[in-house]
Amino acid sequence: MTNDHDGVRELLAAWAVGALPPGDDRTVPLHLAGCESCATEAERLRHTVRLLDGGPSDGRPPASALNGSADGALAMALRSRGPRTPGVAPHAAPYAAAVAGLQALIPELDGRWGTPVVHDWDAHATVAHLIAADEHLAVALGVASRLPASHIPDGTSAGDAWDRRTADVIAHEHTRTPEETVATWAAQAAALLATPEARDTELAARAITVMDLRLPIADHFVIRAFEAWIHTDDIGRALGLPVPPPPDEHLDQLVRLAVRILGLALHDAPPVLFEVTGPTDSSWVLGSGDDPVIAELTLDPVDFCLLVGGRYAPAEVPRGETGDAGAVRNVLRTAAALSWL
Known part of the structure; x- marks a missing residue:
C-alpha cells in the first residue's frame, strides 16, 4: 500500500486505467485529493485513456458487455478502436486496441491464473512476459522501468538478453499476485501510449534499435500490437474462449x-x-x-x-x-x- 508522493506518482498510470493494486485503490485517491501536481498528471493520463477507450474514463469495458460472453466483450474492445482513434496516431492504434483486448479478457482469468498457456508459461507468466517485452520500447522512449533491473553481462546477444529479462521478470512477478502483475502491465502500457511518439507521426518516424532490430518507432508500436494480440489469443485458446482478430485496418498494418x-x-x-x-x-x-x-x-x-x-x-x-x-x-x-x- 502506497501513500508517499513518489510512490503515488509511479502508480498514476495504473490509476488511469483502473488497475491499482489492492489497498492502493484507496490511498491513491486520498493523495490526489490533497496534491495538485499529482492530480493534474493523473487527469492528463486519464484523459489519454478516455480518448483511447471511447468509453468509461476508468479504461474498462462497460459492465453490460462483461455480463455477456467473453467473446462479446473482446469483440467490442478490439473492434471499437478505429485507426483514427482520437489522441493516438494510426501507428499506435493497433497497440491500444490489443491492450484493450487483453484487459477485456483479464476478468475471465479469475481463479485460473495457473492455466498453462504457451511455452512453459501459465497465464500469470504470460502477462509478466508482456511487461518484459513492452519494456524494451517503453524504456527507449523514456518510460521508467517498473521492475528490478536484470544483471546481464556485457556482450550478451540480444536474443539471450531478451530471454534472460523475460525469465527475471516472470520470476519476480510470481512473487506477486496476478492483480499486481496486471496493474504493472496496464500502467506501463498506458505510459507507453501517453508518450509523444504514440501521438505524433513525425516523432514516430525516427528509427531506433530495440532488441537488435532497427526500425522507425511507428513500426515498433506495430510489433508491440502484434505480440499483445498473439498472447491474448494464446490465453483465450487456453481458456477455451475465442479471441477475435484485430480490426481490418489494424490487421493490415500487422x-x-x-x-x-x-x-x-x-x-x-x-x-x-x-x-x-x-x-x-x-x-x-x-x-x-x-x-x-x-x-x-x-x-x-x-x-x-x-x-x-x-x-x-x-x-x-x-x-x-x-x-x-x-x-x-x-x-x-x-x-x-x-x-x-
Whole structure:
C-alpha cells in the first residue's frame, strides 16, 4: 500500500486505467485529493485513456458487455478502436486496441491464473512476459522501468538478453499476485501510449534499435500490437474462449510490416508471388528481383500473422499454392523462423 508522493506518482498510470493494486485503490485517491501536481498528471493520463477507450474514463469495458460472453466483450474492445482513434496516431492504434483486448479478457482469468498457456508459461507468466517485452520500447522512449533491473553481462546477444529479462521478470512477478502483475502491465502500457511518439507521426518516424532490430518507432508500436494480440489469443485458446482478430485496418498494418521484414529475409531467394486475401487483398513478389516468379502462395491474413507469430508450423498453415513447391516451402519456413514470441 502506497501513500508517499513518489510512490503515488509511479502508480498514476495504473490509476488511469483502473488497475491499482489492492489497498492502493484507496490511498491513491486520498493523495490526489490533497496534491495538485499529482492530480493534474493523473487527469492528463486519464484523459489519454478516455480518448483511447471511447468509453468509461476508468479504461474498462462497460459492465453490460462483461455480463455477456467473453467473446462479446473482446469483440467490442478490439473492434471499437478505429485507426483514427482520437489522441493516438494510426501507428499506435493497433497497440491500444490489443491492450484493450487483453484487459477485456483479464476478468475471465479469475481463479485460473495457473492455466498453462504457451511455452512453459501459465497465464500469470504470460502477462509478466508482456511487461518484459513492452519494456524494451517503453524504456527507449523514456518510460521508467517498473521492475528490478536484470544483471546481464556485457556482450550478451540480444536474443539471450531478451530471454534472460523475460525469465527475471516472470520470476519476480510470481512473487506477486496476478492483480499486481496486471496493474504493472496496464500502467506501463498506458505510459507507453501517453508518450509523444504514440501521438505524433513525425516523432514516430525516427528509427531506433530495440532488441537488435532497427526500425522507425511507428513500426515498433506495430510489433508491440502484434505480440499483445498473439498472447491474448494464446490465453483465450487456453481458456477455451475465442479471441477475435484485430480490426481490418489494424490487421493490415500487422500484415504489411511482417511482409516487409519477410521480404528482407528473402531478398535473394527464388521469387514467389505472395498474396494475402481478405480485407488486405494485397500481393507482393518475395525474393530476387532479377529472376522470374516460379511459384504463387496465398494465405489468409490471420493465418499469415499466426505463422509469423510461431503459432502454425509451416507445413500446417492453410494455404493455396501453385508452381515450385520448394520455393513455397522456403517462404513458409522463413516466415515461421521470424517468430520470437
